[in-house]
Amino acid sequence: MKSITRIQLSFMMFLEFFIWGAWFVTLGTFLGKNLAATGLESASVFSTQSYGAIIAPFIIGLIADKYFNAERILGILHLIGAALMFMMYKSESVATFYPYVFGYMVGYMPTLALVNSVSFRQMKDPEKEFSNIRVWGTVGWILAGLSISYLFHWDSEEAIRAGALKNTFAMAGIASLILGLYSFTLPKTPPIKDGKKNDSIASLLGLDAIxxxxxxxxxxxxxxxxxxxxxxxxxxxxxxxxxxxxxxxxxxxxxxxxxxxxxxxxxxxxxxxxxxxxxxxxxxxxxxxxxxxxxxxxxxxxxxxxxxxxxxxxxxxxxxxxxxxxxxxxxxxxxxxxxxxxxxxxxxxxxxxxxxxxxxxxxxxxxxxxxxxxxxxxxxxxxxxxxxxxxxxxxxxxxxxxxxxx
Incomplete structure (x- = not known):
């Protein structure tokens, strides 16, 4: 793999998981302290991750795998995600927050597979090369957490009472906007044309392996x-x-x-x-x-x-x-x-x-x-x-x- 490609993919992974770590870790505290959510209301918000995981195979299998370049779908989903993050930042109740976080997770969960697809397609030996790329995602998540606590101090008791945790959505939204635009500069990753490919719903959901x-x-x-x-x-x-x-x-x-x-x-x-x-x-x-x-x-x-x-x-x-x-x-x-x-x-x-x-x-x-x-x-x-x-x-x-x- 060329050095410039390795740097491109590493930065993509960094941003992908920086975005997730920037808001998801503190979400429970934000819901309870700032939106006065009950346990079940918090459960409904967190469950959007699971709904996103269930819906993701349809987006990847029915759209990305058949019609569009993976890096373009990645860019579009993150640009939409940036807009939804802004709406989450503006929300002042669980009722208004929920539809935006639901839409966001339905769009974000497929990107976890898309960044892998873009990476694997550039590698000659994924077993040796992928871990060196993927580790930058972990670095991104870690840096997001350290920034919240030690740079911006948004999770201190006083800051939480003042509503500072909503800034995590702004930070994630800015990173999502950057990744959305950056994705269009990534190596081209067109759909693989395979006439033998099984396009049934069961195949897309992995049910062939049942x-x-x-x-x-x-x-x-x-x-x-x-x-x-x-x-x-x-x-x-x-x-x-x-x-x-x-x-x-x-x-x-x-x-x-x-x-x-x-x-x-x-x-x-x-x-x-x-x-x-x-x-x-x-x-x-x-x-x-x-x-x-x-x-x-x-x-x-x-x-x-x-x-x-x-x-x-x-x-x-x-x-x-x-x-x-x-x-x-x-x-x-x-x-x-x-x-x-x-x-x-x-x-x-x-x-x-x-x-x-x-x-x-x-x-x-x-x-x-x-x-x-x-x-x-x-x-x-x-x-x-x-x-x-x-x-x-x-x-x-x-x-x-x-x-x-x-």
Whole structure:
């Protein structure tokens, strides 16, 4: 790959995830503190991510893959996203905020696949080259969080009361506008003409791979992946409001530790995976969720602040050891014919169905315990219990064969 192309793709990834990290991390606090949202109202807003994940295959499969260059669709979606971000910035109630965030997520989620498509098409050896490009996305997310806490101080208690968190939407909107315009300068990525391509709705949604569920082990993994997304949804929806309420300073910046951890543990994953096999690796990821939420339940911003920081830092193990390992396992089990379809099916099930269920359960639990003296302890111990149960069932039911371990 040419150096100029590598720089172009790296900056694209940086902006793509800077945009997401600029507003999504603080969204829960903004909804509760500035829009007075209930737990269920927050759940409905966060669920737009899942609706976007469900709708995304149609946009990619029916439009980008068949008619238009990927970089042009990427640019158009981000320009529309910039306008919607401005409307989110102007919104003063959940009722007016919701349609804009829904429209935004339906447009943003497909861009996650589009930036990958643009990148892969420029690579001769994606397995070696992609990680060096994708890591700049993690850098973008981290820098967004550090900017909010340490540069602009929008997440301090006084700033939140003054409504400063709405500025995160302005920052994300400006970055979206830049990426929208910049996308038209990216390498040309036209649709691949393939007369043998299956254009059925089932194929676009990854449902061609549903026959893999006849494999008992894959079925157990598939169900476990959906269920473990319930605890994941609790983190996205409640972590920032919880850490703010405990009095931990510079919360958004400290939550960036999770992305630093993610970048580090993804480097350790191949070694762990090769040495211990799929079952033990993914089991560590499941148990890490239970440990993380237990640390949140009993930590505080005083002498036990290290428990909160450790809980944030466990994000690398929680995410990489389960979700990235799951992607590798899915790729192994699918075979050449169904590789893309299988990944699409798992993504639809996890980020679509699994997290949709998780956000609503998190909303119900938050409303149930909002007046309780130990509300946060209960809000965290429930998903910790769910993760532990899923880990136990996975341990008992999944059989790690020698071939899979190798």
């Amino acid at each position: 026959k893999l569920l006849a494999n008992r082990n894959f079925l157990i993994f598939f169900v476990s992946a959906i269920l473990i997304c319930i605890p994941l949804a609790f983190y996205y929806q409640n972590a920032h409001p919880f850490l703010e309420e405990t009095g931990l300073p510079n919360v958004t910046g400290k939550m960036a530790i999770g992305q630093i951890s993610e970048a580090l543990f993804i480097l350790a994953l191949p070694v762990f995976f090769k040495r211990f096999g799929f079952k033990k690796t993914i089991l560590v990821g499941m148990l890490a969720w239970a440990v993380r939420y237990t640390l949140f339940a009993y930590g505080n911003s005083g002498e036990l602040a290290f428990m909160l920081i450790l809980g944030i830092a466990l994000h690398g193990i929680c995410y990489d050891f389960f979700f990235v390992s799951g992607q590798i396992y899915t790729d192994q089990q699918a075979g050449e014919q169904y590789k893309s379809a299988a990944q699409g099916l798992v993504t639809l099930a996890t980020y679509g169905v699994g997290m949709l269920i998780g956000f609503w359960i998190a909303g119900i639990i938050s409303d149930t315990y909002k007046e309780a003296a130990n509300k946060w302890q209960m809000i965290w111990m429930i998903p910790a219990g769910i993760a532990l149960v899923v880990a136990i069932l996975f341990t008992l039911l999944f059989r790690d064969t020698k071939k899979q371990a190798a």
